[in-house]
Amino acid sequence: MQNKSIISPEIEEVLKLPNKDEEIRKLFLDLHPREIFTLCEDLKPQQNAQIVIALKSPLGIEFFQQFKTKRQRGIFRHFSKEWMADILEDMAPDERTDFIKTLSKEQTGQVLPLIAQAERNDIKKLLQYKEGTAGSILTTEYAFLSQDITASKALNQLRKQAFDRETIYYVYVIDNERKLLGFISLKDILISNGNKLIKDIMHLNIINAHIDDDKEQVAKKLADYDLLAIPIVDTENRLIGIVTVDDVVDIIEQEHTEDIYKHGAAGDYVDYMGSPPRLIAKHRIIWLLVLVAMGFVSGMVMEKYAYQLQAVVALTFFIPLLCGSGGNAGTQSSTVVIRGLATGEIQIRDVLKIFLKELSIGGIVGLAMGILAAFRALVLNKDPLLAITVGSAMIATVIVATTLGAVLPLLFKKMKLDPALMSGPFIASIVDIVSLLVYFRIAVLVFA
Amino acid sequence: MQNKSIISPEIEEVLKLPNKDEEIRKLFLDLHPREIFTLCEDLKPQQNAQIVIALKSPLGIEFFQQFKTKRQRGIFRHFSKEWMADILEDMAPDERTDFIKTLSKEQTGQVLPLIAQAERNDIKKLLQYKEGTAGSILTTEYAFLSQDITASKALNQLRKQAFDRETIYYVYVIDNERKLLGFISLKDILISNGNKLIKDIMHLNIINAHIDDDKEQVAKKLADYDLLAIPIVDTENRLIGIVTVDDVVDIIEQEHTEDIYKHGAAGDYVDYMGSPPRLIAKHRIIWLLVLVAMGFVSGMVMEKYAYQLQAVVALTFFIPLLCGSGGNAGTQSSTVVIRGLATGEIQIRDVLKIFLKELSIGGIVGLAMGILAAFRALVLNKDPLLAITVGSAMIATVIVATTLGAVLPLLFKKMKLDPALMSGPFIASIVDIVSLLVYFRIAVLVFA
Numbered sequence: 001m002q003n004k005s006i007i008s009p010e011i012e013e014v015l016k017l018p019n020k021d022e023e024i025r026k027l028f029l030d031l032h033p034r035e036i037f038t039l040c041e042d043l044k045p046q047q048n049a050q051i052v053i054a055l056k057s058p059l060g061i062e063f064f065q066q067f068k069t070k071r072q073r074g075i076f077r078h079f080s081k082e083w084m085a086d087i088l089e090d091m092a093p094d095e096r097t098d099f100i101k102t103l104s105k106e107q108t109g110q111v112l113p114l115i116a117q118a119e120r121n122d123i124k125k126l127l128q129y130k131e132g133t134a135g136s137i138l139t140t141e142y143a144f145l146s147q148d149i150t151a152s153k154a155l156n157q158l159r160k161q162a163f164d165r166e167t168i169y170y171v172y173v174i175d176n177e178r179k180l181l182g183f184i185s186l187k188d189i190l191i192s193n194g195n196k197l198i199k200d201i202m203h204l205n206i207i208n209a210h211i212d213d214d215k216e217q218v219a220k221k222l223a224d225y226d227l228l229a230i231p232i233v234d235t236e237n238r239l240i241g242i243v244t245v246d247d248v249v250d251i252i253e254q255e256h257t258e259d260i261y262k263h264g265a266a267g268d269y270v271d272y273m274g275s276p277p278r279l280i281a282k283h284r285i286i287w288l289l290v291l292v293a294m295g296f297v298s299g300m301v302m303e304k305y306a307y308q309l310q311a312v313v314a315l316t317f318f319i320p321l322l323c324g325s326g327g328n329a330g331t332q333s334s335t336v337v338i339r340g341l342a343t344g345e346i347q348i349r350d351v352l353k354i355f356l357k358e359l360s361i362g363g364i365v366g367l368a369m370g371i372l373a374a375f376r377a378l379v380l381n382k383d384p385l386l387a388i389t390v391g392s393a394m395i396a397t398v399i400v401a402t403t404l405g406a407v408l409p410l411l412f413k414k415m416k417l418d419p420a421l422m423s424g425p426f427i428a429s430i431v432d433i434v435s436l437l438v439y440f441r442i443a444v445l446v447f448a
Numbered sequence: 449m450q451n452k453s454i455i456s457p458e459i460e461e462v463l464k465l466p467n468k469d470e471e472i473r474k475l476f477l478d479l480h481p482r483e484i485f486t487l488c489e490d491l492k493p494q495q496n497a498q499i500v501i502a503l504k505s506p507l508g509i510e511f512f513q514q515f516k517t518k519r520q521r522g523i524f525r526h527f528s529k530e531w532m533a534d535i536l537e538d539m540a541p542d543e544r545t546d547f548i549k550t551l552s553k554e555q556t557g558q559v560l561p562l563i564a565q566a567e568r569n570d571i572k573k574l575l576q577y578k579e580g581t582a583g584s585i586l587t588t589e590y591a592f593l594s595q596d597i598t599a600s601k602a603l604n605q606l607r608k609q610a611f612d613r614e615t616i617y618y619v620y621v622i623d624n625e626r627k628l629l630g631f632i633s634l635k636d637i638l639i640s641n642g643n644k645l646i647k648d649i650m651h652l653n654i655i656n657a658h659i660d661d662d663k664e665q666v667a668k669k670l671a672d673y674d675l676l677a678i679p680i681v682d683t684e685n686r687l688i689g690i691v692t693v694d695d696v697v698d699i700i701e702q703e704h705t706e707d708i709y710k711h712g713a714a715g716d717y718v719d720y721m722g723s724p725p726r727l728i729a730k731h732r733i734i735w736l737l738v739l740v741a742m743g744f745v746s747g748m749v750m751e752k753y754a755y756q757l758q759a760v761v762a763l764t765f766f767i768p769l770l771c772g773s774g775g776n777a778g779t780q781s782s783t784v785v786i787r788g789l790a791t792g793e794i795q796i797r798d799v800l801k802i803f804l805k806e807l808s809i810g811g812i813v814g815l816a817m818g819i820l821a822a823f824r825a826l827v828l829n830k831d832p833l834l835a836i837t838v839g840s841a842m843i844a845t846v847i848v849a850t851t852l853g854a855v856l857p858l859l860f861k862k863m864k865l866d867p868a869l870m871s872g873p874f875i876a877s878i879v880d881i882v883s884l885l886v887y888f889r890i891a892v893l894v895f896a
Binding site for chain 2: 246
């Protein structure tokens with residue numbers, strides 16, 4: 001990466017030159033498209049459009065593909081109709097499908113007729129697959145062979161295919177109806193005797209996925225099997241396309257975002273910077289109102305103990321501490337169990353073992369927290385009865401919280417519900433109710 | 449995947465046969481090592497050891513490598529000394545380093561002398577790289593070429609290297625001192641004129657990483673640049689090894705676990721099923737005690753308003769609801785901002801835009817929540833003054849919570865602290881204090 005020294009203002013200067021296309025090519029031609037992106041991502045959409053045009057296909061297209069679809073749309077607006085068509089023709093089919101989905105019907109209607117018939121059919125076919133399925137992320141630019149040719153002839157065919165395929169390292173063997181017969185890697189072909197027939201050296205046991213499979217499952221399969229690509233077939237075992245390893249990380253990162261939103265009860269993911277507050281609020285409000293409704297129960301518990309609260313007002317001072325501590329301890333154990341279920345580290349059948357483990361953990365941390373809270377009541381409030389009440393309520397609350405936090409996600413999983421629904425905020429709301437019940441029961445006993 | 453019909457009891461029967469090695473090979477020889485793993489993962493360690501031996505190298509080793517290091521250790525115990533040495537010699541260097549780290553000094557001392565000198569040196573070298581660096585995850589089995597040979601000669605050399613290299617699709621051009629001169633893909637070689645010299649067709653702009661680089665950064669770079677492998681060099685630009693794309697997903701998943709633990713204030717990751725409660729409690733307790741100390745402040749706020757609490761005891765009933773709702777709203781916005789900072793969707797410079805956005809969001813959701821809470825006070829407590837107090841305190845609390853939840857992680861990032869520290873539980877504790885202050889101020893005004 002020798003060109004790290006190029007900076008945005010320099011590029012902006014170059015873009016003002018009369019021979020800018022030539023100068024831009026000189027600057028960027030040896031760079032990886034990602035490096036060009038790193039240097040240019042902060043430029044204006046119009047300037048990036050100029051760079052795409054200067055770099056031409058394929059480097060310009062590869063550079064364009066580095067942007068997220070929303071920013072691609074901004075750059076795309078600055079192209080002529082002809083350039084729009086050129087770019088759509090040359091983009092990788094999977095990237096292209098993603099991008100076209102973000103265009104308005106009007107824009108698509110203007111540009112599609114300018115594109116070659118074959119590409120147009122490909123676009124239409126890929127657009128019809130449901131969002132979130134393998135079909136929606138596949139590329140049709142895969143390398144393929146027929147089974148009756150020799151290894152050395154296969155090598156020659158792959159040389160020719162190399163220019164417009166996503167990868168030639170994984171090759172799929174198909175018949176005249178595109179039915180998937182076998183799989184072979186370029187390495188297999190290279191190390192084989194050149195006279196051997198493909199059908200005699202190909203693998204018959206093919207790890208594949210179906211067009212309707214969930215894209216996260218497909219990504220996980222590709223990763224588990226350490227593949228560079230996975231073939232996607234329809235119900236008749238016809239090869240529709242492939243999903244390549246470079247898409248896996250994006251899919252996993254997207255899933256990661258969804259997971260984290262669930263942990264924070266933040267609703268479904270929406271484009272944060274690009275959406276109006278009203279839309280974001282709509283996504284968040286459902287969970288908040290559910291949690292408010294759960295909070296009403298806490299109030300009802302307290303109403304039952306109004307007499308005690310009036311008699312010993314200092315009892316009130318510890319309510320936020322107790323509820324908060326229980327919520328935090330429960331959030332910890334639910335976090336660990338929800339994540340463990342997702343990675344496979346924890347199984348439903350471990351429920352008893354987990355319950356006992358959290359019982360011990362809750363005992364240990366609860367004891368420390370209880371002593372600390374009792375100490376505070378003793379020193380600041382100078383009330384031994386209060387200290388006993390607060391300390392023992394804390395221990396009990398924390399033990400209940402850690403075990404509930406661990407067991408509820410397991411229960412949800414068992415009931416085929418999403419265990420992540422039992423994340424921090426929900427556990428905290430349930431624990432609030434339990435904490436108050438425990439606290440007042442103990443208070444009634446101690447102050448009786 | 450034709451062999452899906454094989455089930456564990458069947459395999460256990462086969463393992464009892466006198467000619468079990470032969471039968472196991474018949475059953476599994478056409479399968480991907482991951483498929484064999486899926487079929488056998490629930491068997492006993494001893495049975496899996498028998499399967500490794502029956503399948504021999506390389507398939508047996510590949511099967512063995514599918515297990516997590518902890519379970520590998522369990523299987524390993526059932527091998528003879530000679531088999532232990534064989535397995536260590538044949539494992540992929542990166543997998544092997546991970547595995548050896550989990551063995552006791554005694555075990556390593558017994559097995560290492562049985563391993564060939566070259567492999568032993570390799571093991572020792574890889575073991576010395578610091579945990580968490582590129583050095584700790586690299587493999588030394590890369591394909592390489594010298595720059596002065598022709599493309600067709602290079603192809604022949606790669607044919608020979610193919611058998612024991614992690615990949616031959618990415619090839620590194622090095623000099624006599626192993627200094628990295630260039631990079632070339634097998635595709636580049638294949639489509640080149642066979643008489644051309646490697647130095648004339650190789651890429652000089654090499655995307656690489658340093659042995660001391662953070663492994664997560666290396667994984668991210670590999671993914672951003674859509675590479676199949678990335679070369680790892682030392683300070684003298686000598687090629688030490690490569691990190692391949694199949695390791696990227698594991699590293700990202702591990703990072704994901706760490707992120708989620710931070711969101712739940714659950715401390716550092718520890719092997720949950722394998723660690724005693726005492727150890728897990730130790731990891732969780734620090735944050736809990738910090739949060740208890742923060743909870744003390746809530747108590748102090750309430751003590752200041754003891755008179756109001758005694759006069760209008762119904763004020764108490766809404767404390768858990770208010771604190772909880774503020775915590776939940778703040779958790780939502782902090783979740784979104786922390787994740788946005790991690791993916792790059794949100795930048796520190798957007799702070800004002802985010803503040804204004806969360807102000808609006810807080811206003812919208814706060815209004816809905818405030819109306820709901822006031823309605824409850826009106827209907828169940830039949831107290832209009834209380835309804836006004838609770839409703840307006842809810843609105844104010846939620847607005848403060850959403851903006852604090854969004855701004856505090858940005859502030860932490862700005863101060864070069866980990867923004868994830870400002871996750872749910874911490875925001876909730878801070879918001880508790882603010883909620884109470886707001887609530888009582890309003891109560892004093894309304895009930896004056």
